[in-house]
Amino acid sequence: MAIQTIQEKQEEIVSEFEMFDDWMAKYEYLIDLGKDLPLIQEELKTDERLIEGCQSRVWLNAAFTNGKMQFSADSEAIITKGIIGLLIRVLNDENPETILKTDLKFISDIGLQEHLSPTRANGLNGMIKKIKMEALKYIQH
Amino acid sequence: MTEIIKKPFNVREIREEFPALRQEIYGKSLIYFDNGATSQKPQIVLNAINKFYSKENANIHRGVHFMSQKATTEFEEARKKIQHFINARKAEEVIFTKGTTDGINLVASSYGELLTAGDEILITAMEHHSNIVPWQLLCQRKGLILRVAPINFKGELIVEEFDILLSKKTKLLAITHISNTLGTINPVKELTQKAHAVGAKVLLDGAQSIQHMKIDVKDLDCDFYVFSSHKLFGPTGIGVLYGKEDLLDRMPPYQGGGDMISRVTFEHTSYNELPFKFEAGTPHIAGGICLGTSVGFLNSIDLDGAQKHEGELTKYAEHLLDTFEGLQIIGEAKNKTSVISFTVDGIHPFDIGTLLDKQGIAVRTGHHCTQPLMDFYKIPGTTRASFAFYNTKEEIDLFVEAVEKSINMLK
Structure with missing residues (x-):
């Protein structure tokens, strides 16, 4: 299989979500995705990897090998895990420069923009910021 | 006063008064169970807001012109309506604030000035952050000591422990x-008597009681009672601090500015009398007037019937939720109002709240600004359904069905 670009990955997610005609079906799918999230190892759930949301805590680990970044994460809330799963699917195995300049527009395209609002406070905003901060560390000067 | 015979409470008729309840969310009829956070507004309040800004908008207490005088009269009439609604002795004892939080901060800043190092403030383990943090700040500023009366697992104050913590050093009991x-409904009248017996003053946080029961500050004998308009079917941004006149008179002003002074020179300023001493600057005029409208609306309905209806809703919902495996109701006090907080084993409240939202049901999830209480129960948060008199049994049936569906999806 040819390697997908970030853009193609986002488009693929959008077309997957287009198959669902109601909100509950979309969320059912998100919950399933949450169950498949590449989980962060328990011993890596440290304060440095913790993103405090108001409602559910999120942990993120970033690794850098062969010029590409790999992420694993966990959250107390399964819907949040599902959304993180989508984020990781889009950003995993990409180089830091690409991650930094990517506009993650699939989130609003599939109708999940409410999870990005600061009032939602589920850690997703902090999560994206954290991913980009991690990417910044590995930028090749 | 002559008792007006009111039409018996009828939930169908009451619902007609609240336009916000007639809408669809994600294609489903809205079920609004977040009344603990804020209540919806009746049409008569919406009309009053519109009327004020369309025709009556003017600044108050100083204008010589017609509109200013009319607005002043209406604002002061609203104060009187609120005075009678809570049975205060005088309108001067009704101070307009921004809301409950503002009222508590006012008391902490101003009454706090009368306290000295070593004095104690007593709160309980079930307080909202608004009735914790202002006291912590005051304690830091003045070297006071904050005491916390514990609760049992049902969510009731442990009165024996309270009695031990209450002492001659206690200068204020601040309790929800x-x-x-x-x-949980706290036995505040009894606690107030005990506090007075040791010489302490009492502040009641009425944010969750004003809309659910008849409040009589004379009968309760509390020194301060604070509440927010927006939880009482009125506008946001306005609330009330009731305080006993002699105590308010002894307290220094909270904020300085226009309206709160009687004479200003660069050397010396003398302050206005009550209630204006505590109302610096242009108040939320429309808010005050329309809170008066809301109080008028409540005076026109059978509140005993409404309260009985809320009680039935709560019992009905608790009875249905009790059958769910793994679901725990948090807060099982013998004496409680129309709030149901719950957790479900292995499921985060955020997930349930999100799925309920997608089914058109508004609830609150999280720690509800009571983190110490969450720590006590060792839970990250709860899902909270809170009912108002305009909610129905049919809505509870749909809610319980939606909770079941959500749990099945999340398991």
Whole structure:
């Protein structure tokens, strides 16, 4: 299989979500995705990897090998895990420069923009910021 | 006063008064169960807001012109309506604030000035952050000691422990009348008597009680009672601090500015009398007037019937939720109001709240600004359904069905 670009990955997610005609079906799918999230190892759930949301805590680990970044994460809330799963699917195995300049527009395209609002406070905003901060560390000067 | 015979409470008729309840969310009829956070507004309040800004908008207390005088009269009439609604002795004892939080901060800043190092303030383990943090700040500023009376697992104050913590050193008991998270109704009249017996003053946080029961500040004998308009079917941004006149008179002003002074020179300023001493600057005029409208609306309905209806809703919902495996109701006080907080084994409240939202049901999830209480129960948060008199049994049936569906999806 040819390697997908970030853009193609986002488009693929959008077309997957287009198959669902109601909100509950979309969320059912998100919950399933949450169950498949590449989980962060328990011993890596440290304060440095913790993103405090108001409602559910999120942990993120970033690794850098062969010029590409790999992420694993966990959250107390399964819907949040599902959304993180989508984020990781889009950003995993990409180089830091690409991650930094990517506009993650699939989130609003599939109708999940409410999870990005600061009032939602589920850690997703902090999560994206954290991913980009991690990417910044590995930028090749 | 002559008792007006009111039409018996009828939930169908009441609902007609609240336009916000007639809308669809994600294609489903809205079920609004977040009344603990804020209540919806009746048409008569919406009309009053519109009327004020369309025709009556003017600044108050100083204008010589017609509109200013009319607005002043209406604002002061609203104060009187609120005075009678809570049975205060005088309108001067009704101070307009921004809301409950503002009222508590006012008391902490101003009454706090009368306290000295070593004095104690007593609160309970079920307080909202608004009735914790202002006291912590005051304690830091003045070297006071904050004491916390514990609760049992049902969510009731442990009165024996309270009695031990209450002492001659206690200068203020600041306690919630009804817990926003648990629904517990505290025996505030009895606690007030005990506090007075040791010489302490009493502040009641009425944010969750004003809309659920008849409040009589004379009968309760509290020194301060604070509440927000927006939880009482009125506008946001306005609330009330009731205080006993002699105490308010002894307290220094809270904020300085226009309206709160009687004479200003660069050397010396003398302050206005009550209630204006505590109302610096242009107040939320429309808010005050329309809170008066809301109080008028409540005076016109059978509140005993409404309260009985809320009680039935709560019992009905608790009875249905009790059958769910793994679901725990947090807050099972013998004396409680229309709040149901719950957790479900292995499921985060955020997930349930999100799925309920997608089914058109508005609930609150999280710690409800009571983190110490969450720590006590060792939970990250709860899902909270809080009912108002305009909610129905049919809505509870749909809610319980939606909770079941959500749990099945999340398991």
